[in-house]
Amino acid sequence: MATTLTDSQKPFSLDPYHVSDVFGFILPAPLTELPPYYQPWMDIAQHVTELIYSHTLRSHILKMPLLNTRFLESHRELRLAHLALSVMTMGYVWQEGENDTVKILPRNLAVPYWKVSQRLGLPPILTHADAVLANWKKRDPHGPFDMENLELLVTLPGGDSVRGFFMVTLLVELAAVPAIKSIPLVINGVQCGDAETVTRALEEISQAMEGMTDALKLMHAYVKPDVFYGIIRIYLSGWKDNSSMPAGLVYEGIQAEPMEYSGGSAAQSSLLHCFDELLGVKHEENCGAFLTRMRNYMPSSHKHLIQDISLQPSLRGFVQQEASELLTAAFQLCVTKLMALRSYHINVVSCFITIPAARARQLRRQGNSSQEETVSRAPTALEETGTGGSGIMSFLKTVRDRTRDVSLPLDNRAMQKSTNGAQPQNTQYTTHQTHLQSNTF
Template sequence: MSVYVSLSVCLEIFFPTADLLGPLHVLVMSSLHSQLSEVLPRSLALPLVEVSRNLGLPPILVHADLVLTNWTKRDPAGPLEIRNLETIISFPGGESLRGFVLVTALVEKAAVPGIKALVQATHAILQPSQDALLQALQQLRLSIQAITGTLGQMHDYVDPDIFYAVIRIFLSGWKDNPAMPAGLTYEGVSQEPLQYSGGSAAQSTALHAFDEFLGVRHGSESADFLHSMRDYMPPSHKAFVEEIRSAPPLREHVLSSAHGHLRTAYNQCLQALADLRSYHLNMVTKYLITAAAKAKSGKLNALPGPPQALEDRGTGGTAVLRFLKSVRDKTLEAILHPRG
């Protein structure tokens, strides 16, 4: 059980120091964005791969680089609020990039009580204590709802045109990416091109842990993609998700319980998670689908559009709306209906 406690503290949240992947990757993506080459020079490839190996991460910009380790307080004694935060590493995108990184960091902060609730709930199932489990599920629901509320700050800080035409290009990887079908050659590392997915919210630990804890089972295509994203997490985060997966199953406990309030609390967590995913769908429609339509019509505020092949894809390489609808619908399917 010590694993649960130590990793929940680790997720509280963000790592204390920024790693070296961010600045190295900015240089990589800048050269690719300029379409200079699909070969990463040895002088960048070797240190990038070495640092990545030491961190247990793939040699590409990931969620942990861009978000978890990429913030600092302006006033060290001040609050963890966006007005008191600044990014450490930046690339084109200006204030919209800052807003995207920092709002996403605050989303992770909002998930911390939910991560703690998973640990508390697991202890409650083992004790067993229905009251403690109910309390933990209520805390999980509130945390998921707080994530949704925090995510809404994107509308205040991130311009859809800039996200679509500028920021998203720097987050796109070279796996399942029609704009770079062969991948990227890391000179001095491999003679063949390597393929890695771009930075994505699917690399965030919290939703993986929530799904495992609540017993949400995704369709095969979505599940395969989500499972692959765990290789883009810091090793301790991936281990935490696997520990939650191997913990006593909450869903079976709820199904076997005669405690009606427990079933209600469980369903409320699932509904909150589905609502979060519906909200994310609406946001992606604004920041991707609507922006893509503006780009095609030439109304993207004089900004160049991304490669046509990327228009309907998420930064991780997914056909994003189909994927998000699938994970939302499978979350709703997990809701337990009344007996009889």
């Protein structure tokens, strides 16, 4: 029987974690400009791609003044500053590819970058929180939140494909919003013993997961695999577990010893971490250690949310204790949808990394380094390793298999009832999109 929370049991809420009811983990309305004092940063950050192609980015950065970060006051100013400094850093390091990297990030870039990173609790490297969550604006402020009306604030080499990669990933984050909003309902329902509320919330979450998979499918329409593998990936790569930069990178003016940071990774998104903690998914030692380390690449408030979800009473244990067919079916449907999302991610990785990597190896064996073959320009150090430094396919398959381990047995009738049951509002990807069209951000 359902009970009410006692005075000592405060309802779980997303409010302390800077999670938006409309945008989830996405930064609402990112700034497009910094205060005039920081214009030297923006002048370079907004032209990184052209400067890389002309092989002059490094020389422009070396001429840049060393600016004080104390005039950055708001969170949005800090996020835009971190984004601008991040794309400059990635361009500076990788301007000449994997065979002519640098050992030192110059003081005029490294010092302010470090200080901004410290204030945000982010590392001094391009992260998912930068390139995706804080790197967007609407072309028409009153128009829909969709591919045709979104553009990047700053970009990297890769043309339309780099825009597509970041924007599709942004839409996956958006599709997850109904699921993130439902997490407190699940946690509070478990604490109160309210199986009906938990069931409805889990149905919301499973539908949102399906919407995330639908959004991820757009990757094939907006990103060319050879461009992603041959051009984009190196600019998302870090200096940890990367043979191109085995010693890491010295941040001049911070410390004399090199530091190592992982490149961008889908594991830096808070979404699946939240779902794993909610459902009780436990990962193997190596995978779990990598995923835990990736939490240090998230905004600190989002990292704290994941940690606090992990401290709540076990949802899976509650489902087993209640022994309700509908509740068990709703839980199992979430597990199934999460596995489907992870399986589709494996499909995407195969298309955009594994197959192009095989093509690149074939071309190298044939001695064909034609510039017409974009994949032939891909860095050999990465091969089929993720930009975050993981052995990507084995990692993803292991993570998916551990998701299966939390499955609970149920009969087919219960699953059918759950699948055909109540249809929560604003959970489908397209429905949430329609809702956003009427808002101005």
